[in-house]
Amino acid sequence: MVSVATLGSHCALQVLKGAKDEGLKTILVSEKKRERLYKRFDFIDEMILVDSFEEILDKKCTTILNKNNAVLIPHGTLIAQMSTKQIESITTPVFGNKWILRWESDRKLKEQLMIESKLNVPQAVSSPKKIKRLVIAKRHGAAGGKGYFLASSEKDYIKKRNILVKQGLIKGDSDLYIQEYVMGVLAYLQFFYSPLKNELEFFGVDKRHESDIEGLARIPSQQQLGMDYISSFNVIGNSPMVLRESLLDEVYQMGERFVSASRRLVKPGMNGPFCIEGVYDQDGKFWSFEFSARIVAGTNIYMDGSPYSTLLYDIPMSMGRRIAREIKQAAKIKKLDKITT
Structure with a gap:
């Protein structure tokens, strides 16, 4: 029986709860300092305690994961704490395309893929x-x-x-x-592409709250001018958004172009969850300044499903559960190699 594993950070709770809802065994690779947090949740079946997440490359950790037929779900912490060379050397099956994570981490490659996707990219x-x-x-x-x-x-x-x-x-x-810098309304568009169904699903949209650029807006301009200070864009949390329905057709088209371009530039392409991140300007035009080629933390606000996943599924469908469902289906038809690298 296949199991689902991930690192203890970012969106681990959503991923593992979704896997458990789909009846799969769950494994968390957790830093020892976070053991107390994750022991609170009984949907985590097994914990592998490490001093550093880089230990996921060690034989001890790899042996446990492979013994459980684990599929590793990558998220932002994996990219932040490991080099692309380390990520690409992981021998445990990685959900999605681990090769595209190099394109996410390198700004020049990222820009190339967005332009190839015919997205509107700021200069x-x-x-x-x-x-x-x-x-x-x-x-x-x-x-x-x-x-x-x-x-x-x-x-x-x-x-x-x-x-x-x-x-x-x-x-x-x-x-x-x-x-x-393009001014407008920030929007982070969440997608899931299934190579099993050859189908793109729009899963939700969120807005991110960044510190302390948001706090700066509450300070009068006269006081701001007297400050010798660099405001930060460090993401603290996320809140839900719903787009005007007239924007949705272009949203789907952007996602489809991104999937198509990814398949051309970095095989096997963009499989699983991803996010196109940008801003709507005063004319309702979307400018894409980033993409994330894996599940994003903004999906955590939709653990019971979003307004858009509700249109596709009759049960609460988080992104974590959607990933688990894809893995379960691939295992059933013996096509795990089609959704992992």
């Missing part, structure tokens, strides 16, 4: 010297917004970059990707 700025308008500088990888900053000139950029260097968050310009 990249190749050098601080070319900053002519408001830009956002971002770190590579799944940083969760930490260390991101806004700049309106080369001088402004250098000042803030140097502060991040002193804080040890970056080493220099090579750790940052500069992109023109």
Whole structure:
């Protein structure tokens, strides 16, 4: 019997609860410091305690996972704490496409895939010297917004970059990707693509709450001007959104183009959950500045299903449960190799 495993962070509770709802055994690879938290939940069948998540590569951990016919569900913590080389060396079957995680972590590859998907992508700025308008500088990888900053000139950029260097968050310009900043309503579009059904499902949309850029908005402009401070975009939580129905057709088209482009550029393509992240401008045009090629934490707000998953399923369907259902179906028809790498 196949089982589901994941790292103890990010959206582990949703993933394992969904797996248990589908009748699968659940395994959590947890840092010892978080054991107390996860012992509270009886839908976690087995815990593998580690000092570091990198131990998932060790023989002891691999042996336990393989003995249980485990499928590892990747999420943001895997990308944040392990290199792409380490991720690609995992021998336990990884749900989705572990090769595409390299494209998520590298800003240049990420931009290439979004452009190939014919998404509207804000203009990249190749050098601080070319900053002519408001830009956002971002770190590579799944940083969760930490260390991101806004700049309106080369001088402004250098000042803030140097502060991040002193804080040890970056080493220099090579750790940052500069992109023109688009104003509007932030929206994070959640999808699931099933290679078994050859079908794209739109699962939900969320908005992220970032600290302390949101807190800055409550400070009068006069006081803001007197602050020598870099506001952060560190994601603290998520809240649900529902889009105007007239926007949904384009949402599906964007997801379908992304799946198609992924299949061309990084085989076997974008299988399973993913997220296209961006902003709707004043004309209702969606600008895509990011993608996540795996389950995102914003799906945690829909553990009982979203308004959109309700249109597709007659039972509460979280993204975690949808993943488990795909795994169960693939195991039943002996096609696990079609949904894992």
